Amino acid sequence: MNEIELKQAKKQADKKALKFIISLFILYIFFSQGNLFMNSVLSPGSRFYNEFIAEHFNYIQGLKTALITCAVWIIKLFGFYVIYNKSDVMVVAGPYLRVNYSCLGLGVMSFLTAFVLAFPASWKATFKMMAIGLITIFVLNVCRIAGLGVLLGFFESQRNNFTYHHEIFNVIVYICIFVMLYLWIKKNTGSNASENEIKKQPLVP
Template sequence: MKFAAWFVSLFVVFYYSNILFLGITSPGKYYSPFLAQHLNYIQGLRWVLLKSSAGILNSLGYYTITNTYDLLVAGHGIIRLAYDCLGLGVISFFTAFVLAYPKPPRAKLVFIITGIVAIQLLNIARFVLLALFWTRGDSEVVDHHTLFNMLMYVIISISLYFWVKTDIAPKRQHAAN
């Protein structure tokens, strides 16, 4: 019960803190120019994802153009990285679970860093594929965002299962008497 309470509490804090930060770094009623200009990790993450995707596409011989929100591949398509595309909800879920689970801090830190990097590498792969092959259709039953999230939660669930099952405590050697 303690794990579940910590997990839900941490997830709510992480998830809604990101949404709150997005709100105060977007022009509007509660806009903070200082945070938007100097501490905007959401825009920083978007920039890293756009530039990484463009870099991969350029290395494959495609010509790309990026701006604050978009990635255009000449002769192919354009994708817009909205807030929902950044993976912050998935990362909030993953991080909350790992922090709430009773394992040593070092194991948690290593797994969180590895997991977030893996999530974002898969996100970059998605953007590269979408920029090359996706066309906006009116008759989509399930959009690519929902499919990607479902895939991510399956991958995260499997990785969490194995992480939970792994005993990281050092094995004690018994001296022979």
């Protein structure tokens, strides 16, 4: 490869990188702000509340219910009696937990979805990574809620020492997601590189 070809390859790589960054930024803003807007649409008393949408398309409450139901099931496995509703989990003789919008992990989900969609990979690899990543975030969030219920149920004296569990959860989730994305990117770029090398090889009759 001569100097002109190297410059052209570098120019193409720079364009792809710039396109990825711009796409990632736009998609993340769209998903994250879209979820915040929908939270207002789906929350009674909010500025943009819509009763019809809230009644028939409330995916935020659906996610919240799924998290609470799974977490309560785990807490009960440890012998606790639990009372819960659409937003609250009360462990009898244990902690009282409220699952708000900020507890759902939609910010992390927005970043993952935006990153995977912006990255140049096949649709099959994209949707596979998106599904695995979103399920991983959901499972980690269930473990966080259930873990708080179990740990604070056993260790009552420590209930005031878990005020930063949101921040700790976000750090753990982002570490897991970055590791997954690194391996995913390495696999996809490696496979693409191998395909390109094969295509460049001369045909042998």
